[in-house]
Amino acid sequence: MRLGIDLGGTKTEIVALMPDGSEAYRTRVPTPRTEYRAILETIAGLVVGAEAALGQRGSVGVGIPGTVDRISGRVKNANTQVLNGHPIDQDLTALLGRPVRVTNDANCLAASEASDGAAAGLEVVFAVIIGTGAGGGVALKGQVWPGPNGIGGEWGHNPLPWATADELPGTPCYCGKAGCLETWISGTGFELTEGRGHKAKEIAALAQAGEAWAETALQRYEDRLARGLATVINLLDPDAIVLGGGMSNLDRLYTNVPPRLEGLIFGGGPLRTKILKNKHGDSSGVRGAAWLWPVAE
Numbered sequence: 670m671r672l673g674i675d676l677g678g679t680k681t682e683i684v685a686l687m688p689d690g691s692e693a694y695r696t697r698v699p700t701p702r703t704e705y706r707a708i709l710e711t712i713a714g715l716v717v718g719a720e721a722a723l724g725q726r727g728s729v730g731v732g733i734p735g736t737v738d739r740i741s742g743r744v745k746n747a748n749t750q751v752l753n754g755h756p757i758d759q760d761l762t763a764l765l766g767r768p769v770r771v772t773n774d775a776n777c778l779a780a781s782e783a784s785d786g787a788a789a790g791l792e793v794v795f796a797v798i799i800g801t802g803a804g805g806g807v808a809l810k811g812q813v814w815p816g817p818n819g820i821g822g823e824w825g826h827n828p829l830p831w832a833t834a835d836e837l838p839g840t841p842c843y844c845g846k847a848g849c850l851e852t853w854i855s856g857t858g859f860e861l862t863e864g865r866g867h868k869a870k871e872i873a874a875l876a877q878a879g880e881a882w883a884e885t886a887l888q889r890y891e892d893r894l895a896r897g898l899a900t901v902i903n904l905l906d907p908d909a910i911v912l913g914g915g916m917s918n919l920d921r922l923y924t925n926v927p928p929r930l931e932g933l934i935f936g937g938g939p940l941r942t943k944i945l946k947n948k949h950g951d952s953s954g955v956r957g958a959a960w961l962w963p964v965a966e
Contacts, residue, residue, distance in 0.1 A: 670687055670728075671685070671686045671727055671730065671959035671960065672684070672719055672729045672730070673686065673731075673777070673957065673960070673961075674729070674730070674955065675774060675777065675958055676700065676732065676749070677800065677801060678734060678748065678749055678801025678802060679700055679801055681699070681708075681712065682695070682696070682697035682955045683697070683715040683716070683718075683719055685719050685723055685959075686960075694719050694722055696715070696719075698711060698715065704751065708749075708752070709764055713761070713764050713765055726767075728767075728770075728962040729768075729769045730771075730777075730958040730960070731769060731770070731771045731772075731958055731961075732776070732955065732957065732958040733757065733773065734748050734752075734773075734802055734804060735747025735748070735749070735752055736772070737772070744756075745819075746819075746823070746844070748801065748843060758770065772961060773804065773815065773819070774798060774954045774958075775797070775805050775806035775913075776806035776808075776815055776822070776957070777813075777954035777956075777958045777961070778796040778797075778798060778806060778911070778913045778954035779794055779796035779806035779808035779911070780806075780808055780811070780813050780957035781947075781949060781954060781955075782794060782796055782808075782945075782948060782949070782953060782957075783811045784811050785948075786911065786948040786953060787909070787911050787945040787946060787948040788909040788911050788943070792908055793807075793905065793906070793907040793908050794807070794908065794911060795822060795905060795909070795910045795911070796822070797912050797913060797917075799856060799894070799912060800914030800916065801855065801857050801915075802855050803824070803825030803850055805822035805823055805824040806822040807905070807907075813957075825850050825851040825854075825855070826842070826844050826850070827850055827897075828848045828849065829853050829896065829897065830899065831933075832848065839852060840852040850893075850897045853893045854897055855914075855916070856914065856916045859886075859890050859916065860872075863890065864886070867883075869915065869919070872886055873919055873921075888925075891922065891926055894922065894926055895926050896933060898944070899930055899933035899934050902930065902942050903934060907942055908942065909942060909944075910942060911946075913947045913954065917946055923944055927940055930942075
């Protein structure tokens with residue numbers, strides 16, 4: 670079997686996939702964001718628990734909110750900042766006594782949704798995570814394209830396009846710059862800039878109930894999301910963009926964002942890139958992590 674782990678900003682999830690792709694086991698626990706060793710032990714505990722429950726050993730793939738540098742072997746660009754500078758794949762390999770493959774969580778989402786998810790069968794798929802952070806990944810014919818720098822698809826740390834005067838210079842980002850897309854269109858960014866102390870789900874409910882400020886906040890969010898996605902389409906022109914992460918559960922995005930995109934992409938509409946909700950839930954990337962191994966080992 671294949672074991673996939675999605676190390677998120679707030680939760681860490683594991684799934685066990687059988688050879689036919691069916692799920693045999695799934696559970697999640699809170700992520701200990703402030704201690705690197707605690708993260709390693711959490712992942713190891715999930716693996717041990719899954720294998721004990723199923724009575725067999727599996728290969729292990731892990732999706733993280735960052736990337737492992739090809740030269741140094743250490744994590745960089747992680748918004749769970751305690752990971753940065755550590756050789757997490759090497760440390761997990763030593764802890765679990767078997768090779769462990771690690772890649773960016775958005776790459777895992779892209780692989781999952783391009784394989785048997787919402788974008789199955791499409792050649793060029795851009796996957797977006799809009800949750801605690803804002804990540805992106807590219808799948809070409811179902812295979813992840815991380816790039817030589819390990820940052821393929823990392824749109825969240827480009828500046829917000831066509832920023833208005835009141836959006837400049839933007840909120841400082843953990844990456845050291847200001848005004849990054851992540852600070853606007855991640856779930857965290859949305860709640861900080863627009864939430865008035867409310868969570869995204871609460872804002873959506875208030876908008877549905879006719880609360881004017883909440884509706885205005887969501888319209889601003891949709892506009893910013895569309896501006897960010899327009900630059901992806903202008904550069905990559907993918908067959909589909911699949912949304913994942915907590916904000917992807919706002920169904921109104923799939924109705925309201927495409928018309929905005931038609932007015933933003935180079936040359937205007939009609940928009941032929943599909944904007945899709947992920948098929949496997951807001952933790953779809955955990956399946957892609959399992960598929961980092963082509964066969965169960």
